[in-house]
Amino acid sequence: MPARKRPVTGGARRPARRKSLSPAAAAATIFELTCPKCGAAQPGAKVTTVLRPEDADGLAALLKGTLNVFTCAKCKTPFRLDSPVLYRDDARRGLIYFTPGESVETLERAEKQVTELLETLLAAEDGATAAGEPTAITCRLTLTRSQFIEKVMLWRNELDDRIVEYVKCQLLNKKDGQYDPVRMELFYDFSQPDAANLTFLILDRESGQPAAGAHVPMELYTELAATFLNDAAMRAELDKLFPGYYVAVSRLL
Numbered sequence: 001m002p003a004r005k006r007p008v009t010g011g012a013r014r015p016a017r018r019k020s021l022s023p024a025a026a027a028a029t030i031f032e033l034t035c036p037k038c039g040a041a042q043p044g045a046k047v048t049t050v051l052r053p054e055d056a057d058g059l060a061a062l063l064k065g066t067l068n069v070f071t072c073a074k075c076k077t078p079f080r081l082d083s084p085v086l087y088r089d090d091a092r093r094g095l096i097y098f099t100p101g102e103s104v105e106t107l108e109r110a111e112k113q114v115t116e117l118l119e120t121l122l123a124a125e126d127g128a129t130a131a132g133e134p135t136a137i138t139c140r141l142t143l144t145r146s147q148f149i150e151k152v153m154l155w156r157n158e159l160d161d162r163i164v165e166y167v168k169c170q171l172l173n174k175k176d177g178q179y180d181p182v183r184m185e186l187f188y189d190f191s192q193p194d195a196a197n198l199t200f201l202i203l204d205r206e207s208g209q210p211a212a213g214a215h216v217p218m219e220l221y222t223e224l225a226a227t228f229l230n231d232a233a234m235r236a237e238l239d240k241l242f243p244g245y246y247v248a249v250s251r252l253l
């Protein structure tokens with residue numbers, strides 16, 4: 001379920017160059033944080049920049065909405081630092097990048113960031129993978145925390161997010177107009193493990209609160225996945241539906 005806590009957004013100055021997401025970078029980087037309320041420096045605050053699949057604490061914090069949330073050492077105000085986070089699964093070769101939408105002017109610019117990130121990672125891989133051709137990397141870009149959480153959980157549950165976005169489109173296009181894409185936003189609901197259904201949480205965009213739930217039989221997902229993924233022409237069609245790293249139902253509506 002997307003995080004609902006909304007602490008104020010904190011300010012940070014980066015002492016290092018922007019390429020802090022190099023493969024060698026530690027999962028936490030020391031930023032020069034300042035409290036947005038009283039301006040006090042926050043020495044030693046550890047900002048998570050890379051999340052690994054085995055990082056249970058980081059993942060739990062992400063789901064709880066407490067990742068990169070700090071409490072001012074001086075005035076005790078909680079604040080959140082909205083800085084980029086990369087979910088990086090080397091074993092399954094997946095990258096999910098979160099860069100807060102407010103900090104990028106355009107989607108194109110954010111996609112460029114991801115391309116550069118990917119190039120950096122691949123360049124670092126050269127030589128290390130000389131024994132064999134590296135398999136393709138699945139790479140996704142997200143602009144909100146809710147999107148980021150959703151993509152991470154779809155990835156962890158081994159669901160193809162493109163098929164899931166396609167299913168959302170079918171739900172939103174239902175003739176009865178039950179779900180208005182202008183007012184409602186659908187998110188994969190991983191909090192209700194249900195092998196028989198693919199469940200969604202429908203959030204009111206304005207309030208950010210859950211308005212309803214919806215589900216489709218998992219069979220529908222499986223059939224769609226087979227249709228799209230087992231055929232070269234259909235795979236190409238899927239690539240056309242979702243060009244680039246930003247995979248969202250909004251591309252289909």
Ligand SMILES: [Zn+2]
Nearest residue numbers: 035038072075
């Ligand atoms: Zn403070």
